[in-house]
Amino acid sequence: AQSVTQPDIHITVSEGASLELRCNYSYGATPYLFWYVQSPGQGLQLLLKYFSGDTLVQGIKGFEAEFKRSQSSFNLRKPSVHWSDAAEYFCAVGGSYNTDKLIFGTGTRLQVFP
């Protein structure tokens, strides 16, 4: 079955600390992987995506993610977190035919302390 697992429901970090949000996927074909961010009352904003090529992808707002096929993982990282990064983060997987039909994880809520 196709699925996305985000093991951490809630993460708290101090401003300036590094961040890693975990994402594991199960997908029968070549996965197209995404990270989205959702602030309260807002829709989803695409942070970055991986289709093929370099397994380390750069996104907006200083985020990056690394695709590891052997571990079925696509973890999101940021070297130094800002208070404005506090939000809900969703990992998603789509198929090569249609990347709009996404399967999302349950999300990780990030809280940032000053």
Add this chain to the structure above:
Amino acid sequence: ETGVTQSPTHLIKTRGQQVTLRCSSQSGHNTVSWYQQALGQGPQFIFQYYREEENGRGNFPPRFSGLQFPNYSSELNVNALELDDSALYLCASSPGPIPSGEQYFGPGTRLTVT
């Protein structure tokens, strides 16, 4: 260039009623996807419309139906509302159902069923 807009922002309905949610796609986008996001969950794919035709459907009953108009705006209709239909309904538009990852989400409509 306007982004994806949705109306209304909030809606309260009674169990058994019917509801229509609306979405205006981003300029130049001919594909609209709808997602349901229950509280504390990730979005779940409901269905997609491409050039006024349904182009894929998730695991939702037939009482969830949709339309896409010639200007590529879209409606989501839900009949015989149930309490579990309470959720944030997200609309997303993209340039086409090809692998692009360029899917933009609206802010959502919060539906409460009492």
